[in-house]
Amino acid sequence: MPEQDAPPGDARAEYEGVGVGTAAVAGPVARMGEAPPEPPDVPAAGAAGTADTADSADSADIADATAIADIADDERAKAFAALAAVAADLRSRGAAAGGDTADVLEAQAMMAEDPTLEEGIAARTAAGKTAGRAIHETFAEYREVLAGLGDYMAGRVADLDDIGARAVAAATGVPMPGLPQSTEPYVLVASDLAPADTALLDRHLVLALVTAEGGPTSHTAILARAMGIPAVVGAAGVLALTDGTPVLVDAADGTVVAHPTDDELGAAVARSVAASAAAAVSGPGRTADGLPVKLLANIGGAADVPAALAAGAEGVGLFRTEFLYLDSDRPPAFEAQVQAYREVFEAFPEGARVVVRTLDAGADKPLPFVPLGEEPNPALGVRGLRAFRAFDGRNEPVLRTQLLAIREAAGTVAAEVWVMAPMVDEAPEAEWFCRLAAACDLDVAGGRVGVMVETPSSALTAGAILAGPSGFASIGTNDLTQYTMAADRMLGALGPLQDPWHPAVLKLIGAAGAAGEAAGKPVGVCGEAAADPLLACVLVGLGVRSLSMAPSALGEVRAALAGRTLDACVAMAARASGAATAREARRAAAGG
Structure with missing residues (x-):
């Protein structure tokens, strides 16, 4: 979803979505981490298995077929190890969270272990692709297949995108996409949340969840409700909010207000306290x-x-x-x-x-x-x-x-x-x-x-x-x-x-x-x-x-x-x- 222009300065802005829960909370915005950059197509010079190879395994300067095969084997092993690490991490998060979250993350881990993905990755690394590029292209291909299989399987595209991004990050050594690093309470704003990220939410830090996409039965809504975190999902335009913007998230009314007034804050907090009691x-x-x-x-x-x-x-x-x-x-x-x-x-x-x-x-x-x-x-x-x-x-x-x-x-x-x-x-x-x-x-x-x-x-x-x-x-x-x-x-x-x-x-x-x-x-x-x-x-x-x-x-x-x-x-x-x-x-x- 394309982002809208951010509200200038301290301009008030209001967004409507679907509320999850009844609480109303206020706090500063913290944005979700970005997906890793698109990985390079071929191994860089000095890749494992060679001493001074040229930029491409296909290059005419590489005469030793054994060295080329070694590079392909190394990249394939790196890609498979990244998928295994992602699957293990998902299961670990699920075991720690339990309940509905564990079920959702187990399903994601099984997606990461799909033999069809491994076949596509192996073929691409054999053709000279890097581990990261092979993962990126294979997941993109599989994404198109899922999107064409009807509503239910198309609904798993977001999960697949998350797994692919994590696997690319693991294979290329860049930071994982995901939660912001903060020691102060915040309102998390994202396009949508993957189950793996929701499982790691610290309820002492995350005051509320706000997403631009999703509905009342999306994974984000279900897991937020299970964890007792107020949320507003499907709120178009919230990606315009920048880090640090003060917002009031009213789950009961399904609204997000940037730069709320003191009266709005007081009324919302009073109602939320009464509901909790x-x-x-x-x-x-x-x-x-x-x-x-x-x-x-x-x-x-x-x-x-x-x-x-x-x-x-x-x-x-x-x-x-x-x-x-x-x-x-x-x-x-x-x-x-x-x-x-x-x-x-x-x-x-x-x-x-x-x-x-x-x-x-x-x-x-x-x-x-x-x-x-x-x-x-x-x-x-x-x-x-x-x-x-x-x-x-x-x-x-x-x-x-x-x-x-x-x-x-x-x-x-x-x-x-x-x-x-x-x-x-x-x-x-x-x-x-x-x-x-x-x-x-x-x-x-x-x-x-x-x-x-x-x-x-x-x-x-x-x-x-x-x-x-x-x-x-x-x-x-x-x-x-x-x-x-x-x-x-x-x-x-x-x-x-x-x-x-x-x-x-x-x-x-x-x-x-x-x-x-x-x-x-x-x-x-x-x-x-x-x-x-x-x-x-x-x-x-x-x-x-x-x-x-x-x-x-x-x-x-x-x-x-x-x-x-x-x-x-x-x-x-x-x-x-x-x-x-x-x-x-x-x-x-x-x-x-």
């Missing part, structure tokens, strides 16, 4: 007039459970299981699955709900043991539950084994284990899943087998879906928003369209909520929308009765619900749904 409220979720709203946590495995329990989660609304599968060329063994599931189930007390999402394969999570064939647009292809119904059920045994492992792990635990299928579009799909779950001895009759609502079709036909054997529905607002708005949730340029506050999305959620009320079956939300305290109240007004989110958001959501009656939530939902845009919907909800 309110978030200390504990106990089960409920509205001011006593309507129970279960507050649950989104987790990826046992490592995430302590934070959920410490934050007062009443259970788990989304247990993502695909990370058991992503780093292998074969599905995990039955006993390994049982152990992983049981570790989570046993951590919760009697009556606590733990909702397991079955394997969400396909799109941005291709698995070698769940073959899906070639797809021009994987985001709109065979993913989620479709992966196990298609191709005459050839992949169905993978899902059946998972369901049997969940049943085995749930056999002796006190928690209530629920199971849901991703990407269900219509009633026949839901019925197929419930039949398979029943065959695996899961409690379909007791209402513990359900579906995810992630597409407009499932929201609009939720009545038919819940009239069948499905016992509940959980709305994945991240995917529902991207499919409703036809805007890839990982594509920063479309950030403004990825907002779950959009009235079209709210109306679809309302349709699913009404269907749940009519069928007497619970409807919840497990997408990022649930972590927005104001939007959480709107969701309850739309018929949602459980909210699942990053543990760090539970306190603020609990406080927001406790301060409003159900009637107030319904009124907020009506105002928001009747607005014309996402920003107008938020303001309409807050204004009543």
Whole structure:
């Protein structure tokens, strides 16, 4: 994104984006470090393996073919070592951060180890390229391939750019791109943040995050929320801000103000302090007039459970299981699955709900043991539950084994284990899943087998879906928003369209909520929308009765619900749904 001219002197400027969190903080800007310069094409004179070679390995002055081969071998080894170092660094950062961050960085490390990249690098170093140049050109080529594979894979381009920049820096010996070196607190401003950088943020120094790109479900937004750092993402024009510029970042309103007035600072800080105090409220979720709203946590495995329990989660609304599968060329063994599931189930007390999402394969999570064939647009292809119904059920045994492992792990635990299928579009799909779950001895009759609502079709036909054997529905607002708005949730340029506050999305959620009320079956939300305290109240007004989110958001959501009656939530939902845009919907909800 091209930068705009910086505001002159102490000129006031205001930028709008999507807020993450509710805090308002002020501080000086610090800009993200730049990517390394484009590396040279050929080894310099005196490169390893030669004494006084000419500038090019192709030069006619180099007569010794063995020396040329040695140079190529050295450059290839240097490039491979750089990729290995980047992968190891990503895994180390992930292990230190844990939770969602560890999952994201593991996926990045696997990208750095892709054999296709190594093949391209080897070919280029054999042709005389330097290690840095071979990495640069190979990543550029692979970038074009990813960008043409449909929305989900194109959304990984930013991750690939970050890995490539780090690998070039490692191979050429220049400083890594990334966080500014500062001993004083600052507001970090960047085009976007790579997961590897977000993992290293020092919460004592980084007051807030501001990015020009990204949306509410981008990696930056998800990880910022998980870490409890206020952020404004997708704020066009913020790259005009220079180091040291004082700014006020208001996550609740999604604004960034350069050179704020004293009155603005005082009001924002007072509101932020009040919100923090309110978030200390504990106990089960409920509205001011006593309507129970279960507050649950989104987790990826046992490592995430302590934070959920410490934050007062009443259970788990989304247990993502695909990370058991992503780093292998074969599905995990039955006993390994049982152990992983049981570790989570046993951590919760009697009556606590733990909702397991079955394997969400396909799109941005291709698995070698769940073959899906070639797809021009994987985001709109065979993913989620479709992966196990298609191709005459050839992949169905993978899902059946998972369901049997969940049943085995749930056999002796006190928690209530629920199971849901991703990407269900219509009633026949839901019925197929419930039949398979029943065959695996899961409690379909007791209402513990359900579906995810992630597409407009499932929201609009939720009545038919819940009239069948499905016992509940959980709305994945991240995917529902991207499919409703036809805007890839990982594509920063479309950030403004990825907002779950959009009235079209709210109306679809309302349709699913009404269907749940009519069928007497619970409807919840497990997408990022649930972590927005104001939007959480709107969701309850739309018929949602459980909210699942990053543990760090539970306190603020609990406080927001406790301060409003159900009637107030319904009124907020009506105002928001009747607005014309996402920003107008938020303001309409807050204004009543």
